[in-house]
Amino acid sequence: xxxxxxxxxxxxxxxxxxxxxxxxxxxxxxxxxxxxxxxxxxxxxxxxxxxxxxxxxxxxxxxxxxxxxxxxxxxx
Numbered sequence: 474x475x476x477x478x479x480x481x482x483x484x485x486x487x488x489x490x491x492x493x494x495x496x497x498x499x500x501x502x503x504x505x506x507x508x509x510x511x512x513x514x515x516x517x518x519x520x521x522x523x524x525x526x527x528x529x530x531x532x533x534x535x536x537x538x539x540x541x542x543x544x545x546x547x548x549x
Contacts, residue, residue: 486540493530494519507531510541 489512492499497515504513505520507527512534514520523530534541 487538489513489534489539489541492516492519493534494522506544509544511544512541 490499491497492515493512495515499513500515501513503515503517503520504511505523506512507523510531512523512527512530514523531541
């Protein structure tokens with residue numbers, strides 16, 4: 474049937490470790506804040522790609538059980 478690793482605990486969510494655009498390891502110095510969420514990337518080029526269609530990438534992250542960090546200073 475397949476693996477259930479990503480869906481074991483979807484309510485809690487997993488921290489972001491990979492770039493939503495390229496899938497490479499994130500660099501915590503490269504990020505954008507979007508709708509109260511901080512999204513990290515592997516490089517600045519991926520930030521530009523994300524900004525072209527942010528909802529697409531957020532949906533993919535959600536489907537993978539990834540919960541982005543809240544933007545510092547925002548109430549969640």
